[in-house]
Amino acid sequence: MTKLDLVRRAVQELGDVSAAEISSHVEARYGVSIEPPVIHIIRATLRHHGMLQRQREDSPGILRLARSA
Helix, strand or coil: CCHHHHHHHHHHHHCCCCHHHHHHHHHHHHCCCCCHHHHHHHHHHHHHHHHHHHHHHHCHHHHHHHHHC
């Protein structure tokens, strides 16, 4: 399991908590140490992935039109 997966699970389980709380949770539950500054970067990555996924879901009609042109 990657650190990205671990942080994703921790955020799902704990909600919107501090990076230090996520770090403590991940280390206690999975035995993996992730520094809080890294958690900030991973959270930003997760938000970006979510944004891209929403854009993909919202744009199938646009892609179909572009491909047929």
